[in-house]
Each structure stands twice: as structure tokens, then as C-alpha cells.
Amino acid sequence: MKKNILIIAFVLLVTALVSFSNDTKSGFVRKASLYDTVKKKDSLQLLDSIKKSDSIRVADSIANLKTKLYKKNVEASHYSDKLNGRRTASGQVFSNKKYTAAHKTLKFGTKVKVTNLANNKSVIVTINDRGPHTRGREIDLAKRPFLDISHNNGRSLLRVSLEIVE
Structure with missing residues (x-):
């Protein structure tokens, strides 16, 4: 009887120790989803090497780009300021000043032309995160590109058209 209790206690102890993994469970690290194309051997420097000039706000030259309509008349929102400095799902550090989106x-690294349907202003952003996690919203923009195309200082949602830049 004592032997059985000792064996059960030992098995419970081993399973408890095995259940603790080496994964960090911090609140700001998001795990990648099935749609992500970033592999372990890919360095994060590759993602960080996307130049600002690739995703800057462009007024006239956007019309010259080859784009393919992805979705029309969808809702866009922007990130909260409290997310600055946290890691995105792609591993990059998030900043509301960059032209990025969720x-x-x-796929990560996809360039998307976002056009406000109310005033036809456009920006090009790079996808580097997963979201939005609110039903009915299609894309979450960083605050800077959102304000660039917004018509009311960014206090509400925008109806936008999404085109993939080829």
C-alpha cells in the first residue's frame, strides 16, 4: 500500500515538473498563427529591414503602383497607444509611428494600400501583426497611417478599401 502511494506521488511530481515548459508566458508576446510565413531560420532582421521608404505615405505615386483589390467597404481601426514597445506577432517591436498594420x-510583410472611402486618401502599410480581435473589423492600422487618411482626427472607425500592392 505504501509502495503504491509513493509511486503515485512520484508520478504526480514528474508530471507537474514536465508540465512547466521553457516558453515565456509574458503578457506582451504573441504566438504566431498558422498563416504566418516566418520560419525559425528567418531572422527578425529581415522583417526589420523593411525600409521606411517602402511604407511611407505617398500621395500621387500610389496611383502608379500595381495593386489588386482585396476587399472593399470594410472597417478599419487603430492601435491603442499602450501597445507601443510591445512585440507584434511577427516579432517586431510595435510603434504607432510606423506604417504597419494587423x-x-x-502574410507578414504584405504591402497593403488602404484607402479611406470618405475622402479617397490612401496609405501603404506593411502587415506585421495579427488582429483585429473585434468582430466586424478587417484591419488595425498603427495610429500614424490611420490619422493620415482619417477625416476626423481618428476618433472613430473608418470605412476603407484594401488593395494588395504587387
Whole structure:
């Protein structure tokens, strides 16, 4: 009887120790989803090497780009300021000053032209995160590109058109 209790206690102790893994469970690290194309051997420097000039706000030259309509008349929102400095799902550090966005299914590094349907202003952003996690919203923009195309200082949602830049 004592032997059985000792064996059960030992097995419970081993399973408790095995259940603790080496994964960090911090609140600001998001795990990648199935749609992500970043592999372990890919360095984060590759993602960080996307130059500012690739995703800057462009007024006239946007019309010259080859784009393919992805979705029309969808809702866009912007990130909260409290997320600055946290890591995105791609591993980059988030900043509301960069021309980046979150989308649920588009691959990381995809360039997307976002056009406000109310005033036809456009920006090009790079997908580097997963989201938005609110039903009915299609894309979460960083605050800077959101304000660039917004018509009311960014206090509400925008109806936008999404085009993938080829």
C-alpha cells in the first residue's frame, strides 16, 4: 500500500515538473498563427529591414503602383497607444509611428494600400501583426497611417478599401 502511494506521488511530481515548459508566458508576446510565413531560420532582421521608404505615405505615386483589390467597404481601426514597445506577432517591436498594420490572414510583410472611402486618401502599410480581435473589423492600422487618411482626427472607425500592392 505504501509502495503504491509513493509511486503515485512520484508520478504526480514528474508530471507537474514536465508540465512547466521553457516558453515565456509574458503578457506582451504573441504566438504566431498558422498563416504566418516566418520560419525559425528567418531572422527578425529581415522583417526589420523593411525600409521606411517602402511604407511611407505617398500621395500621387500610389496611383502608379500595381495593386489588386482585396476587399472593399470594410472597417478599419487603430492601435491603442499602450501597445507601443510591445512585440507584434511577427516579432517586431510595435510603434504607432510606423506604417504597419494587423490583419487576421494576410502574410507578414504584405504591402497593403488602404484607402479611406470618405475622402479617397490612401496609405501603404506593411502587415506585421495579427488582429483585429473585434468582430466586424478587417484591419488595425498603427495610429500614424490611420490619422493620415482619417477625416476626423481618428476618433472613430473608418470605412476603407484594401488593395494588395504587387
